[in-house]
Amino acid sequence: LEAGALDAGARVFGTLRPALLAAAGLLLIAPSILALPDRSDLVDRSQDHSAQVWTDEVLGALEPNAVVVSWWSYSTPLWYATIVDGRRPDILIIDDRNRLDQNLGDLNQVIERFAATRPVYLIRNGSTELAALAGRFEVSSVGLPHAPNLLRALPVAAARQ
Numbered sequence: 001l002e003a004g005a006l007d008a009g010a011r012v013f014g015t016l017r018p019a020l021l022a023a024a025g026l027l028l029i030a031p032s033i034l035a036l037p038d039r040s041d042l043v044d045r046s047q048d049h050s051a052q053v054w055t056d057e058v059l060g061a062l063e064p065n066a067v068v069v070s071w072w073s074y075s076t077p078l079w080y081a082t083i084v085d086g087r088r089p090d091i092l093i094i095d096d097r098n099r100l101d102q103n104l105g106d107l108n109q110v111i112e113r114f115a116a117t118r119p120v121y122l123i124r125n126g127s128t129e130l131a132a133l134a135g136r137f138e139v140s141s142v143g144l145p146h147a148p149n150l151l152r153a154l155p156v157a158a159a160r161q
Contacts, residue, residue: 057147059088063119067092070123111153122151
């Protein structure tokens with residue numbers, strides 16, 4: 001090939017290069033764009049108020065000055081309601097992380113620490129820790145429809161009175 005033909009080919013490719021790159025880009029993102037409406041409907045939780053309903057129900061059921069020993073995923077909506085919204089400032093939420101950071105001990109020790117002076121509630125989902133409470137504490141469901149995992153812990157002697 002002659003040098004002039006190579007230069008002309010390079011000029012044509014140079015002119016078409018942005019259009020070719022744009023076309024390649026569109027081909028790569030087209031499947032995502034086409035799937036967007038279905039995917040959007042699938043992940044849209046804007047009408048899901050279950051966390052708010054759960055939080056409202058739990059806060060409404062807790063006795064004054066309660067202590068709640070919880071897990072992170074349940075502690076966070078409670079913290080938000082108490083700290084940000086200023087609701088129920090009388091309750092103390094102890095997360096499993098707090099137990100470690102503040103050297104509060106295991107579940108038995110936390111309940112024992114507060115049970116004499118404050119009502120103690122637990123938020124557990126089938127935790128094996130609950131079995132370790134047998135004999136020392138009576139743990140029973142509060143019976144909430146949207147928060148079945150809210151439990152009340154009483155020392156055995158107090159529970160039998």
